[in-house]
Amino acid sequence: MTDPHRRERAVLLAPAGDDARRREFESLAASAGAEVLRTMTAALRRPDPRTLIRSGKLNELKRLCLAVSPTIVIVDFPLSPSQERNLQKALDCPIVNRTSLILDIFAMRARSSEGKLQVELAQLRHLSTRLVGGWTHLERQKGGIGLRGPGETQLETDRRLVSQRIRRLESQLSGVMARRRRGRARRQRSGAIVVSLAGYTNVGKSTLFNRLAGAGVTARDRPFDTLDPTIRRVGLPDGQVVLLSDTVGFIRDLPPELVAAFHSTLEEIAAADLILHVIDASLPDQMERIDEVERSLGQIGAGDKPVLRVFNKADIIATGLQAGDWAGPAARVSALTGAGVEPLLAKVAECLSTSRLQRTIRLDASQGRLRALLYRRGRVLREQLLPGGGWTLDMEMTRRAYDKLASREDLGAA
Numbered sequence: 449m450t451d452p453h454r455r456e457r458a459v460l461l462a463p464a465g466d467d468a469r470r471r472e473f474e475s476l477a478a479s480a481g482a483e484v485l486r487t488m489t490a491a492l493r494r495p496d497p498r499t500l501i502r503s504g505k506l507n508e509l510k511r512l513c514l515a516v517s518p519t520i521v522i523v524d525f526p527l528s529p530s531q532e533r534n535l536q537k538a539l540d541c542p543i544v545n546r547t548s549l550i551l552d553i554f555a556m557r558a559r560s561s562e563g564k565l566q567v568e569l570a571q572l573r574h575l576s577t578r579l580v581g582g583w584t585h586l587e588r589q590k591g592g593i594g595l596r597g598p599g600e601t602q603l604e605t606d607r608r609l610v611s612q613r614i615r616r617l618e619s620q621l622s623g624v625m626a627r628r629r630r631g632r633a634r635r636q637r638s639g640a641i642v643v644s645l646a647g648y649t650n651v652g653k654s655t656l657f658n659r660l661a662g663a664g665v666t667a668r669d670r671p672f673d674t675l676d677p678t679i680r681r682v683g684l685p686d687g688q689v690v691l692l693s694d695t696v697g698f699i700r701d702l703p704p705e706l707v708a709a710f711h712s713t714l715e716e717i718a719a720a721d722l723i724l725h726v727i728d729a730s731l732p733d734q735m736e737r738i739d740e741v742e743r744s745l746g747q748i749g750a751g752d753k754p755v756l757r758v759f760n761k762a763d764i765i766a767t768g769l770q771a772g773d774w775a776g777p778a779a780r781v782s783a784l785t786g787a788g789v790e791p792l793l794a795k796v797a798e799c800l801s802t803s804r805l806q807r808t809i810r811l812d813a814s815q816g817r818l819r820a821l822l823y824r825r826g827r828v829l830r831e832q833l834l835p836g837g838g839w840t841l842d843m844e845m846t847r848r849a850y851d852k853l854a855s856r857e858d859l860g861a862a
Contacts (some may be wrong), residue, residue, distance in 0.1 A: 461509065461525065463491070463492070464491040499538060550702070551571050554706065573708070573709070643723075644717045644723050661680035680692050684794075685794050720750070724755075726758045756778070756779065779792040825849050
């Protein structure tokens with residue numbers, strides 16, 4: 449049984465010809481607690497159906513493992529269960545694929561009971577797809593990269609027990625999803641404006657969140673440091689107060705099991721009025737990451753939301769992308785130093801104004817309740833008391849809030 453506190457000594461196997469992906473993979477392995485001994489690359493033009501890599505590359509990997517004695521081999525390729533077992537047998541070393549590696553990092557980062565449930569569900573769903581010919585690959589289940597969990601669930605050899613556990617977790621998370629949806633419904637009824645931070649993992653979203661909201665959310669230079677959504681009130685230069693949301697980051701090839709398990713969390717992004725797509729502008733290889741985030745936003749139902757791209761790390765920008773390089777709404781900021789924060793907030797207010805309506809509404813003296821409701825759900829720019837009783841209100845509110853209110857109330861236009 450592997451000691452969960454022991455640091456794994458890892459050899460990595462990564463695709464050839466993609467240095468950015470290789471560096472990211474090495475960072476993920478190190479973030480999971482591995483000491484990366486060596487990284488071998490392979491070009492899989494004709495994958496071997498038995499072991500993924502063909503005999504020449506497999507022999508090269510065997511020699512490397514004999515030379516450096518890793519405790520684990522981490523593979524950045526999709527592996528079938530049989531390929532995983534055959535590789536493990538050939539190398540006489542445990543094999544972990546990219547999905548298991550990312551799941552492991554999520555397990556390390558999960559702090560709330562909801563986050564732990566989500567990670568455990570994703571792990572069990574992933575493992576249940578790999579139960580081919582027995583459970584011998586789970587001999588290390590009590591710890592180590594790719595196989596630790598926040599709840600340390602005892603994975604039995606009986607598939608039926610795993611299925612029962614999955615159903616129990618799904619039931620518990622359905623309650624979480626229902627509570628989150630009720631919370632979003634309350635915010636929508638109140639006319640609250642929600643601005644959500646989104647972006648690739650480790651681009652500085654939580655640091656920016658702390659800078660904008662004066663919050664104390666943990667922010668470290670490591671992937672997936674934030675799993676649980678956090679919401680704070682933030683004032684804008686035009687007097688509006690919005691709800692700012694910070695949540696989990698994206699990454700290329702994000703395991704579908706995680707997307708499914710974290711659905712209730714990702715819905716917070718899809719429900720926002722404006723998305724701040726935070727980009728690490730200090731890196732030269734951002735276009736692929738930008739495209740990956742935008743694909744992910746589309747997958748969770750946020751593809752049609754207004755987006756403001758925020759090019760972060762302005763204090764260390766060298767050759768990377770900058771706000772001026774982008775055709776759409778964009779801002780340049782340093783979450784670390786605070787440079788550019790005020791212009792960013794002004795840009796947020798500007799973007800929100802394009803999705804808001806201004807209306808003049810006339811109310812009679814009997815509509816005091818509706819007057820109070822309008823104050824709660826929108827922004828009253830000017831109010832005039834009418835001679836015979838009643839009011840004329842110059843209002844600003846989101847289209848969504850106005851349409852919902854107009855469907856239930858008589859909003860007599862002046």
